[in-house]
Amino acid sequence: MPRFIFKNVEFEDVKSLSQTLSVKSAEIIDCPIDWITFEHVSNTIFLEGNDITSSMLFLEVSWFKRSQEVQDQLATYLNSTLNKYFNEEKEITIIFHTLEEANYYEEGQNFL
Amino acid sequence: MPRFIFKNVEFEDVKSLSQTLSVKSAEIIDCPIDWITFEHVSNTIFLEGNDITSSMLFLEVSWFKRSQEVQDQLATYLNSTLNKYFNEEKEITIIFHTLEEANYYEEGQNFL
Amino acid sequence: MPRFIFKNVEFEDVKSLSQTLSVKSAEIIDCPIDWITFEHVSNTIFLEGNDITSSMLFLEVSWFKRSQEVQDQLATYLNSTLNKYFNEEKEITIIFHTLEEANYYEEGQNFL
Numbered sequence: 241m242p243r244f245i246f247k248n249v250e251f252e253d254v255k256s257l258s259q260t261l262s263v264k265s266a267e268i269i270d271c272p273i274d275w276i277t278f279e280h281v282s283n284t285i286f287l288e289g290n291d292i293t294s295s296m297l298f299l300e301v302s303w304f305k306r307s308q309e310v311q312d313q314l315a316t317y318l319n320s321t322l323n324k325y326f327n328e329e330k331e332i333t334i335i336f337h338t339l340e341e342a343n344y345y346e347e348g349q350n351f352l
Numbered sequence: 353m354p355r356f357i358f359k360n361v362e363f364e365d366v367k368s369l370s371q372t373l374s375v376k377s378a379e380i381i382d383c384p385i386d387w388i389t390f391e392h393v394s395n396t397i398f399l400e401g402n403d404i405t406s407s408m409l410f411l412e413v414s415w416f417k418r419s420q421e422v423q424d425q426l427a428t429y430l431n432s433t434l435n436k437y438f439n440e441e442k443e444i445t446i447i448f449h450t451l452e453e454a455n456y457y458e459e460g461q462n463f464l
Numbered sequence: 465m466p467r468f469i470f471k472n473v474e475f476e477d478v479k480s481l482s483q484t485l486s487v488k489s490a491e492i493i494d495c496p497i498d499w500i501t502f503e504h505v506s507n508t509i510f511l512e513g514n515d516i517t518s519s520m521l522f523l524e525v526s527w528f529k530r531s532q533e534v535q536d537q538l539a540t541y542l543n544s545t546l547n548k549y550f551n552e553e554k555e556i557t558i559i560f561h562t563l564e565e566a567n568y569y570e571e572g573q574n575f576l
Contacts (some may be wrong), residue, residue: 241557249390251508258510277520278510279471282364285402286370286390296389308454312462319460336455342532343560348543350536359503396475398482398492398502420566424574431572445465448567 241344242269242303245279247292253325261321268314269306297322297330302337304344306350309351311336353454354381354415357391360405365437366392373433380426381418409434409442414449416456416463422446465568466493466527471504472517477549478504485545492538493530513550521554526561528568528575535560 244261246254252304258278264274277299304315315334318325322332356373357368370390378385397405418426423425427446434444453463468485470478481501482502490497509517530538539558546556565575 247393254508255513259513262512266365274511275480276511277516280508280510281471282506284366284392286392286524287388289367291367292389298443299415309539311455313453315457315462319457327444330529332459334460335365335451335458336457338455341560343535343557343562345539345543345560348540348558350539351369359505393470395508396478396504398479399505400486401479401483401496403479404501423567427574428572429482438495444571446569446572447563448569449544450567 241270241275241277241339242301243277243279245281245300245302246283247281247283247298248317249297251278251280254278257322260325262316263316264301264317264321268310269303270310275317276332295329297326297332299332299334300337301334302339304341305338353387353389353449354383354413355389357393357412359393359395359410359412359413360397361409363392366390368440369434369437373430373438376429376433377426380429381415382420384407384421407442409438409444411444411446412449413427413446416453417450465499465501465563466495466525467501467503467504468527469523469524469526471505471507472509473521475504475554478502481546481549484549485542488541489538492534492541493527494534497573519553519555521556523556524561525558526563527574528565529562542549 262273262276265276284291285296299322318334319332328335344351358369374385374388377388396403397408412432430446431444456463470481486497486500489500508515509520523546542558543556546554568575
């Protein structure tokens, strides 16, 4: 945690982004670099019968609550870096999912 | 947004449903048709060692909060249309996930 | 429901675990065994350019709210059983997602 979950982004791009994005993201979040995992989930997006997967990018960030300021700063950084990486060819959506400490367990122990 | 995320439904069926369901759904939601994206996520479902993927359908709707009335109306429409499409051969579950405007960013800007 | 959604676990392992885990989980949750579905979602996890998928396990439990005590007990059971199953070779994270009855529909009817 945090987890950066990429949907409809190629496998190799997620691998590459896990290097490109990690240092600065960790700095903004104020956490160790190796806390941030990058996940590739295979999906396809359709709009009225047309496959528009390549024109969109969904990044879902799953983490414990940070301040709105930190979140805004991270979204701004991720958006601009992803825009550069993909030559502004993708519509970028970033969604933050807040996890409750009481519902999150590592090795059987929750984070309360 | 809204996103209609289909799990354990064939790729070609999601593509087809993105045409079948879009007009009436947009009417119920009261949004432009091209706001609704249809996503295919590959998954498999097991029950006690048996693959029951083909007998179940999960549709997860990710959107900003609408009234319970609109949500009920949409669920009723989606359920009946999906039942017809699949000849009543699938157990249909529809789950609505509410997103907070503060946690949703397009092009780096949140929706507050 | 409940749904046990496994990410970065092999297909055959999820199939096998749907037998291994179902009886005792149903006992802890106090629900019929056949209410619990086991899902395989294909994903890959990277850490700074390295594929670490095989060393991590994410289990996301999607259900209606139970007491913290029941949840803790289930997490403890799942963690220890998964540890045994995988010979302690995986870092195990279990995340509980609470669904609202008003947002969950089977056959077009919500659970309010």
